[in-house]
Amino acid sequence: MKIVVVGMGYVGLVAACCLARSGHQVIGVESAPEKLSKLRSGILPLYEEGLEEVYRKTVESQHLSFTDDLREAIEVADIIMIAVGTPSLPDGRVDLSQVYEVSGTICEAADHPFIVVMKSTVPPGTGKYLIERFFSKARVPISYVSNPEFLREGIAVWDWYHPDRIVVGCDDARTAEKVLELYSDIEAPKVTMDITSAEMVKYASNAFLATKISFINEIANLCELVGADIKAVAPAVGMDKRIGPHFLQAGLGYGGSCFPKDTKGLDFVSTFNGYSFNLLKAVIEVNAKQRILAVRKLHKLLGGLVGRRIAVLGLAFKPNTDDIREAPAIDIIRYLVDEGAEVAAADPLAIRNAASQLPPCVKLSPDPYEVLHGAQAVLLATEWPQFIVLDWGKVKGLMREPFVIVDGRNALDPEKLTELGFIYCGFGVLPKFRG
């Protein structure tokens, strides 16, 4: 099929590359000049494991090309996939301006029937609204399908080929079948439903996962008060098949481009519809509090923050990505700097993205040992594997008293670090490990 994918971000670029690898003829449309020129000159504008190879091969075989001219790209399209950003507005509402702009252009330029597939995460009800406002008004028939994306950054290419399910929301069975043909080489349950339900599946899934994270963080906070150890509690809770082991890691909470904006977006949709989603409001509040908790732990263990030297390990919102959107580390570093601390931070991939988001006084380096030099405390904010296996004896030699470690991901070995002479502090980890 001839497919146009609009928006070459984490979702659109992965979709474009993988669809091209499946043999489709794909045009990727990107409006940001810098990104487009990179894509055209053989450089990936973002990091995703395994994407480089798919990108090179599909460009070489001429299955994939890039443009900023959506109108021209549409001329040959069977399917137009929208994968533009849907960020949060300050009041929590979802900013749909990119979706509206693309939808408007598609309608104006449409000169033959095709299918519009919405990959961007849009609030329940958006599809119906887009049909009413744009697609039903085009000169030619345009079918609309909601096809939410569940891939995880860092392993997005793997997820593309191994999804837990493929959801297609559409009012017409033949159109749904045609869209499912895109995934004919992927073995996964394929579920069809109406458009608004498909949109809700995406929000409900992310809200539920965020709930698990905030829930286990509340339990960890309670563990600290009653003297229980979350590192023993959480895995045992997760062994219950009805609960499952995933998203039960206590610590700094969720970040990234999806959970924060999707939870806030669903909360807004609820309020807009006259419903108070109290559970979701608590999930959002707990998540915000975990970041402040990290600052409080550092404050307490260092006896204040003014002039204290703190190394932050990890800037990306999770390992294996360069994405720093809503990353806990960014908020925490800003708090620490505001409170007078001197902060240096390391990350293997996210330095470039983080630099523009942080005060210039924050020293950044890809080398953890460099930022640990002279630090009195270290905060592990992202559990990059290379940080877990640092030579902690060497780290101790580089740091200064009182040798504090705040383990924001409960990923380090408390006993080993305590033995080395560190003051270890996790989230909900038993006090005996705190030195």
Ligand SMILES: NC(=O)c1ccc[n+]([C@@H]2O[C@H](COP(=O)([O-])OP(=O)(O)OC[C@H]3O[C@@H](n4cnc5c(N)ncnc54)[C@H](O)[C@@H]3O)[C@@H](O)[C@H]2O)c1
């Ligand atoms: N990132 C994820 O892990 C993930 C997972 C599932 C779903 N989603 C959803 O997918 C959507 C895209 O997410 P993302 O992380 O890829 O976003 P992104 O911000 O990384 O990428 C969006 C891209 O669209 C481009 N763009 C905006 N307007 C355009 C236009 N008019 N024409 C052409 N290009 C345009 C932007 O320049 C940008 O490169 C969002 O709705 C998001 O919620 C994201």
